[in-house]
Amino acid sequence: MVNLENIKHEIQKIGKNITKRIIVCAGTGCVASGSIKVFKSLVDNAKEMNIDVNIELKEESKGLFFSKSGCQGFCQNGPLVSILPVGILYTKVKTGDAKEIIEQSVKNGNIIDRLCYHNAEVICKKQNEIPFYQAQNRLVLKQCGTIDPENIKEYILDGGYGAAKKACVEMTDQKICSIVLESGLRGRGGGWFSDRQKVGFGKETDIFEKIYDL
Numbered sequence: 001m002v003n004l005e006n007i008k009h010e011i012q013k014i015g016k017n018i019t020k021r022i023i024v025c026a027g028t029g030c031v032a033s034g035s036i037k038v039f040k041s042l043v044d045n046a047k048e049m050n051i052d053v054n055i056e057l058k059e060e061s062k063g064l065f066f067s068k069s070g071c072q073g074f075c076q077n078g079p080l081v082s083i084l085p086v087g088i089l090y091t092k093v094k095t096g097d098a099k100e101i102i103e104q105s106v107k108n109g110n111i112i113d114r115l116c117y118h119n120a121e122v123i124c125k126k127q128n129e130i131p132f133y134q135a136q137n138r139l140v141l142k143q144c145g146t147i148d149p150e151n152i153k154e155y156i157l158d159g160g161y162g163a164a165k166k167a168c169v170e171m172t173d174q175k176i177c178s179i180v181l182e183s184g185l186r187g188r189g190g191g192w193f194s195d196r197q198k199v200g201f202g203k204e205t206d207i208f209e210k211i212y213d214l
Contacts, residue, residue, distance in 0.1 A: 004156055004165065011157045017062035018054070020106055021084040023145065027071025030078035034095065038079045039068065041098035049102060057151070064106060067148040074132055077117060082145060087126045090115035 024030075024039040043066055046053045052063025072080055077091040083105055090101065093115060104110040117124040124130045127145065138144070147154040155161075167176050185195045 004161060007153055007156045011057065011153050014057045014059060014061055018057075018065045019063055020086075021065045021067065022101075022106070023067055023069050023082040023084065023148075025070075025072050025078055025080040025145070026068035027075065027078070029071065029075025030080055033078045033092075035068075035079035035093075037095050038081065038093050038098065039066065041095040042066065042081070042102060045099045045102045046106070049107065051102070051106070057153075067151070069145045069147070070149040072127075072145040074130070080145075081115075082127070084146065087128075089117070089125070089127045089130070091117045 022042055024035050024042070026035055026039075043053055043055065046064055046066075054061045054063065054065045055067070057065065069082075074080060074091070079093045081090040081093045081101065082088065083090075083101075086109075088105060088111060090097075090112065093101070097112075097115060100112060101115070104112055111125055113123050117130050119131055122129075127133050143158055147158060149155075152160075180195050183195070187193045187195070
């Protein structure tokens, strides 16, 4: 069995040498607006300024780490570029902005106000300051925009597969079904059925009873 704790420690150890991280949204909307070109331009400009650049995490990684994210939902304001750990979020970024971002925000720690989202007269420098995100309570997607969806180790570092391991190793079938029913979980297929209804439908079949002993 894969040791999740060992993977966590491995990524934590590597991450200690990363000083800043730039995340470019690679959701469909941002890609259509040019985010892949923005990503390349940011990397190229950082290299030209002799900054240690990493596009994947390795033992020898240090300095600036570039990665992509899944869709952050704010497509009309893409391409989106985040700078961690300070939490800056830039909107409608163009390739021509890359040099300024690296020079001002990465090297000197300055915020470029014109690239921040503006809510009336208020400049929103971080994601949690933007009304669009303030109206949401993200659970499953809470880490979207901060981890690389194509890097399974980052998911594990954030606790990924911990619940699945517990379910497989420590819990009975009945207990798993009970937790799902009590959660009030609903489907996203359009019918908005609760899992309580779905389990109820399944219980009427012999195969469901054989699998879950219900």
